[in-house]
Amino acid sequence: MAVQTVTQQKVALTGNEAVAMAMKQINPDVVAAYPITPQTDIVQYFSTFVADGKVKTEFVTVESEHSAMSACVGSCAAGARTMTATSSQGLALMWEMLYIAAGFRLPIVMPVVNRALSSPINIHCDHSDSMGARDSGWIQLYSENAQEAYDNTIQAVRIAEHPEVRLPVMVCQDGFVISHSLMNLEVLPDEAVASFVGEFTPKYPLLDADHPVTYGALALQDSYFEARRQIADAMSRAPAVILEVGKEYGRLSGRQYGFFEAHRLEDAEVAVVAIGSAAGSAKAVADSLRRQGIKAGVLKVRVFRPWPWREIGDALASVQVVGVMDRADGLANLGGPLFGDVRSALYDRTRRPVVVDYIYGLGGRDVTLEDIEGIFRDLLRIKDEGRVTQLVTYLGVRE
Amino acid sequence: MPSLKELSRQPEILTGGHRLCAGCGAPIVVRQALKALDVPVVVANATGCLEVATAIYPYTAWRCSWIHSAFENAAATISGVEAAYRSLKRQGKIPGEFRFVAFGGDGGTFDIGFQSLSGAAERGHRFVYICYDNEAYMNTGIQRSSATPLGAETTTTPAGEVIPGKRGHRKDLTAIMAAHDIPYVAQVSPSHWNDLVTKVKKAFDAEGPAFINAIAPCPRGWRHDGSLTVEVTRVAVETCYWPLYEVDHGKWRLTYKPRQKKPVEEWLKMQGRFRHLFRPENRHIIDEIQAYVDRKWEELLRRCGEA
Amino acid sequence: MSKGPGLGQLPGWREMPAGAVITEAGNAVRYQTGDWRSLRPEWSQEKCIQCLLCWVFCPDGAIIVRDGKIAEFDFEHCKGCGICAQECPPKVKAIKMVPEEEVTEVK
Numbered sequence: 001m002a003v004q005t006v007t008q009q010k011v012a013l014t015g016n017e018a019v020a021m022a023m024k025q026i027n028p029d030v031v032a033a034y035p036i037t038p039q040t041d042i043v044q045y046f047s048t049f050v051a052d053g054k055v056k057t058e059f060v061t062v063e064s065e066h067s068a069m070s071a072c073v074g075s076c077a078a079g080a081r082t083m084t085a086t087s088s089q090g091l092a093l094m095w096e097m098l099y100i101a102a103g104f105r106l107p108i109v110m111p112v113v114n115r116a117l118s119s120p121i122n123i124h125c126d127h128s129d130s131m132g133a134r135d136s137g138w139i140q141l142y143s144e145n146a147q148e149a150y151d152n153t154i155q156a157v158r159i160a161e162h163p164e165v166r167l168p169v170m171v172c173q174d175g176f177v178i179s180h181s182l183m184n185l186e187v188l189p190d191e192a193v194a195s196f197v198g199e200f201t202p203k204y205p206l207l208d209a210d211h212p213v214t215y216g217a218l219a220l221q222d223s224y225f226e227a228r229r230q231i232a233d234a235m236s237r238a239p240a241v242i243l244e245v246g247k248e249y250g251r252l253s254g255r256q257y258g259f260f261e262a263h264r265l266e267d268a269e270v271a272v273v274a275i276g277s278a279a280g281s282a283k284a285v286a287d288s289l290r291r292q293g294i295k296a297g298v299l300k301v302r303v304f305r306p307w308p309w310r311e312i313g314d315a316l317a318s319v320q321v322v323g324v325m326d327r328a329d330g331l332a333n334l335g336g337p338l339f340g341d342v343r344s345a346l347y348d349r350t351r352r353p354v355v356v357d358y359i360y361g362l363g364g365r366d367v368t369l370e371d372i373e374g375i376f377r378d379l380l381r382i383k384d385e386g387r388v389t390q391l392v393t394y395l396g397v398r399e
Numbered sequence: 400m401p402s403l404k405e406l407s408r409q410p411e412i413l414t415g416g417h418r419l420c421a422g423c424g425a426p427i428v429v430r431q432a433l434k435a436l437d438v439p440v441v442v443a444n445a446t447g448c449l450e451v452a453t454a455i456y457p458y459t460a461w462r463c464s465w466i467h468s469a470f471e472n473a474a475a476t477i478s479g480v481e482a483a484y485r486s487l488k489r490q491g492k493i494p495g496e497f498r499f500v501a502f503g504g505d506g507g508t509f510d511i512g513f514q515s516l517s518g519a520a521e522r523g524h525r526f527v528y529i530c531y532d533n534e535a536y537m538n539t540g541i542q543r544s545s546a547t548p549l550g551a552e553t554t555t556t557p558a559g560e561v562i563p564g565k566r567g568h569r570k571d572l573t574a575i576m577a578a579h580d581i582p583y584v585a586q587v588s589p590s591h592w593n594d595l596v597t598k599v600k601k602a603f604d605a606e607g608p609a610f611i612n613a614i615a616p617c618p619r620g621w622r623h624d625g626s627l628t629v630e631v632t633r634v635a636v637e638t639c640y641w642p643l644y645e646v647d648h649g650k651w652r653l654t655y656k657p658r659q660k661k662p663v664e665e666w667l668k669m670q671g672r673f674r675h676l677f678r679p680e681n682r683h684i685i686d687e688i689q690a691y692v693d694r695k696w697e698e699l700l701r702r703c704g705e706a
Numbered sequence: 707m708s709k710g711p712g713l714g715q716l717p718g719w720r721e722m723p724a725g726a727v728i729t730e731a732g733n734a735v736r737y738q739t740g741d742w743r744s745l746r747p748e749w750s751q752e753k754c755i756q757c758l759l760c761w762v763f764c765p766d767g768a769i770i771v772r773d774g775k776i777a778e779f780d781f782e783h784c785k786g787c788g789i790c791a792q793e794c795p796p797k798v799k800a801i802k803m804v805p806e807e808e809v810t811e812v813k
Contacts, residue, residue: 029486032479058486060478063518067475068517073468074443074479080486082479100468105725166724204727206480207487209439209495214728216444216467217454226719227726261772375642403758415766421742422787423807425767453734457716458727460734492749590763592727625790626803629763 005254005311008186015178018119018146018185019085019111019171020045022153024055025193026109029080029200032060032071035125036090038175039113043085046202050337065090069097069108076106079205079213081157083108087175088115088129093331101168102231102303103135104215105203107160108168110138114276115175116363124364125175127275131328131337137231139238140305141167142275147185148302149173151255154188157197158245164237166203174277176364189254196252242303259308261300262315264290268297270379271353273342274325275301278360278367282325287371297377301338309345316346321354321379325395327361327373335359335392354382360395371395401596406434410462417460418452422625424615424632425449425531428590429502432529432611434493439463441611443477443482443600445507446470448538448617471511473501473548474519474528474651481524498603499526505546506536507574518577520579521588522577527602530572541620543569545570548640550684551672553620558675563684576610577646583609585645585654594643594654601647613640622671638666639696644703653703667705739766741766743786745803749779753800758792760801 002257020042023031033043050059050076062068068084076082086094091112116126130140139159150173156169173179188196204213216324220229243258250256263283267273272282277367279300279315289296316322326336334340335357346352360376361367375395383390412433419426425448442465444450450467453460456528468476477499487493503512504524508530516528535553536542543553547565552558556565577584582605587595591686594611602609618625635641636655641661643655664685667673676684716722716782723729754776761769768784770777791801 030479030482032482056486056490057483058489060482060522062475062478063521067472067478067515067518071473071479071482073480074466074476075483075731076479076481077466078441078480078487080483082483096469097472104468104727126405170690204723204725204729206466207484207493207497208439208464209497211729212439212462212464214454214459214461214465215725216450217459217466217726217728218451219456219726222716223456223722223726226716229719230722230724234724249787277737350738371591380447387523403762407758407761407771407774411767414732414735415768415780416737416739417766418737418739419765421765421785422789423765426767427789428761430765430767431762457728457730458734459728459731459735462732463730485713551745589763624788626792628765628787629789629793 004187005252006192008188008253010184010186012182012184013146014041014182015146015173016041016113016180017045018150019153019173021187022150023083025188025190026154026157026197027055027194028057028083029086030058030060030075030082032062032068032075032082033084033135034062034065034068034086034090036065036087036114038179039085039087039090040046041179042111042113065093066097068136069094069101072108072214073097073101073281075105076108077104078207079202083110085111085113088117089112089128089320091133092117098133098136098138103227105166105234106168107166109156109160110170111149112167112170112172113159113175114172119128122363125177125307126362126364127327128173130170133170134305134337137235137306139166139167140303141171142298142302143167143171143173143178143279144280144303145178146183149178150185150187151249151253151257152194154196155245155249155257159238159242161200162241163233165234165241167231167238185367192252196249203295216254238306239308241343257301257302259311260315261302263298263300265297265299265319266313267295268319269295270376270383271297271299271319272323272325272372272375273299273301273305273338275338276327278325278327281367282372284377289376294380307341307345309341312342313345313349316353317349319353321382322355322357323375324357325375325381326357326359329362331360340399354388354390356382357392358391358395365396367396400591402677406596407435409437412440412462413453414445414460414462418455419448420619420625422618422628423448424533426588426626427628428529428531428613430631430700431589431592431595432599434499435596436603438496438498439626440500441480441523443473443501445473445503445512447504447507448547449502449504453536464467464470464504472515473503473507473512475515476503477526478519478522486518501526501528502529503528504537505530505532505534505544509570510588511543517579520581520610521574523607525607527609527611529611531613531614533615533617533620534569535620537620542587546572549688552675562682563675573612580649581608581610582606582648584644585611585613586641586643587613588615588632588636588638588641588643589615590629591643591655598645601645620672623669627669634647634666634669637661638663641664642699644699645673651702653699653705663689739785740758740782740784743784743806744804745782745786746806747779747784747786748802748804749776750800753798755798759793759795763789763793765789788807
């Protein structure tokens with residue numbers, strides 16, 4: 001059955017406005033949130049929707065992010081579709097609750113507006129916040145622009161609530177760069193979003209007097225391991241669900257989503273792997289290099305957790321030199337988190353590229369087209385000389 | 400005023416088979432408190448003795464829905480449950496009525512849990528927070544909390560050669576919660592079960608947040624025989640160390656006045672955690688405790704219009 | 707006396723409810739704490755005035771009341787704390803704590 005794409009509205013919104021609009025259309029039962037730059041607008045816009053009666057949401061203005069995620073855990077366990085949003089220190093403050101939300105298998109959806117973690121305190125974009133939560137059992141989707149932030153937020157509800165998954169999802173966008181920049185995007189009509197997300201059917205809701213349940217029992221050495229194994233199982237089922245939801249969303253909106261975007265990658269000799277807004281710049285640079293006859297490509301990661309290592313390995317296998325762009329430092333003396341995961345994805349292949357890492361943009365340090373062209377030039381030099389002089393480069397830092 | 404016979408017809412929400420110590424004060428408080436309800440309840444429980452001993456996988460001693468998420472957030476967790484209830488009820492998705500209760504020890508209430516309790520109280524969620532106050536972090540091995548009284552021995556305030564037990568008086572959390580101007584606040588003791596059940600019922604009837612502070616001895620930490628748990632709370636009330644009062648929509652009312660105010664020493668001598676205070680060089684601390692109890696009692700009488 | 711499932715008796719990860727949620731409310735009744743006792747309450751029905759104070763003070767709900775009267779003591783869960791004997795009114799003293807009989811179970 002061919003599903004016609006619906007008529008969408010072309011609008012100009014910031015990343016935060018787009019996410020707030022998605023939340024409005026999702027119309028969750030409960031939102032419990034605490035403001036933090038640069039997420040604040042999301043909470044503020046949503047507050048006006050609540051105050052104007054445009055959503056049915058019970059909005060809990062909690063007194064900290066730890067309480068935000070705690071209230072979300074309580075609300076979602078109770079049986080309500082629940083959302084929140086945060087950044088940086090807020091995400092860090094709710095860290096223990098992230099693990100608990102995933103451990104309880106609660107399909108909470110949380111936009112994260114990526115901002116650098118202190119110290120030093122900094123309100124600008126980097127990925128240290130969400131990267132720090134990559135082992136928490138949350139599914140992580142990254143957005144290049146406002147359109148993707150909007151689309152990802154809506155899809156996140158279906159991914160999270162899918163009976164094969166039932167894991168919380170964080171939808172990330174670059175702080176200020178995307179969250180506060182006005183961009184063109186298309187938005188779906190309210191009814192289309194409502195029908196796409198459907199009704200929430202909670203499993204084991206607290207608010208069922210006929211079937212009372214206990215959440216959070218002490219699981220000793222005899223049962224903790226099994227509970228955690230279950231989460232791994234759910235994470236292993238998530239990729240298929242993400243693709244299924246991405247296809248369905250594509251039929252609805254005309255924009256289909258997968259694990260990543262492969263930009264001119266099929267015959268690329270040199271390629272950059274990036275997350276977020278910098279990927280957009282990288283694509284522009286790749287196009288410019290192509291016009292000069294250079295076989296440049298970009299792999300823009302959308303799904304970071306679960307890590308689609310097979311597919312990424314396939315996409316990069318025949319590239320000769322890969323430059324990974326990490327907007328977070330792993331401080332492992334071996335580059336950033338994306339670098340580690342990319343290398344790991346390629347390790348078992350007999351034919352695999354040389355992979356180097358560029359740590360860039362920490363604390364909102366701007367990364368320019370020239371910077372990225374510099375990366376590609378490095379990759380070409382490595383390809384020509386056949387050796388790596390510097391495995392990890394700190395791009396743009398004052399020496 | 401419920402009779403015990405009437406209360407005995409209420410279902411037991413906390414079953415036997417929990418693994419709290421023999422003679423623990425906490426489950427006595429919980430059993431009595433939950434008799435005040437005749438509507439389904441959802442319980443949020445902070446990490447601590449009550450939580451860890453009543454739900455050990457695959458067993459749960461709770462016949463109602465129960466959630467333990469973390470240590471410092473029972474009030475935030477129940478805020479979420481209550482918000483979900485309000486939202487879903489408004490949408491016609493919940494047929495019956497529910498009430499919401501959060502249990503926390505003094506650790507999860509006075510200290511690490513205070514922020515979330517204060518926030519939930521200020522936001523006006525309709526829930527009852529019941530603190531089972533055993534005056535130290537008992538579950539992790541009897542470490543001091545801000546509810547530990549002056550002079551008490553705990554594992555982080557040992558009765559040492561230089562420092563004889565906890566320094567400084569305990570925090571008056573009941574008064575702090577009253578200062579939040581929530582509809583109902585009260586102090587209770589399981590020895591006075593009728594007073595306790597009556598107050599918890601008022602708490603559940605309140606159209607907003609309610610806070611109950613319940614003295615709940617720990618025979619291990621307070622060092623007394625498990626059979627004396629109820630008696631210890633009775634003497635705490637009779638010495639005016641633990642006065643029974645309520646603050647109902649801002650009106651302070653004493654609900655029990657001992658006919659004869661006993662010296663606090665009568666209470667201290669029942670417990671091994673105060674034994675070192677009876678040495679000659681520490682007796683002045685007993686005097687300090689008595690002075691503190693007297694001052695707080697006089698203050699309370701004034702506030703309750705009894706002075 | 708059954709203490710509960712050992713490692714071999716708990717379900718595998720595929721069968722456990724997700725999130726380690728316990729769906730059988732109140733199943734702790736199957737966990738018998740009665741073997742914690744070193745003293746057991748001996749209740750005299752004749753002396754008992756049915757004030758129910760022992761019932762309201764029992765930390766384990768191990769005193770069973772039916773139709774407003776003490777029916778029995780639940781020795782599967784009674785931990786022998788002695789609060790009931792202590793709180794039974796002084797003029798009544800219908801409960802006495804006696805040493806738990808040594809019962810050797812031949813399995």
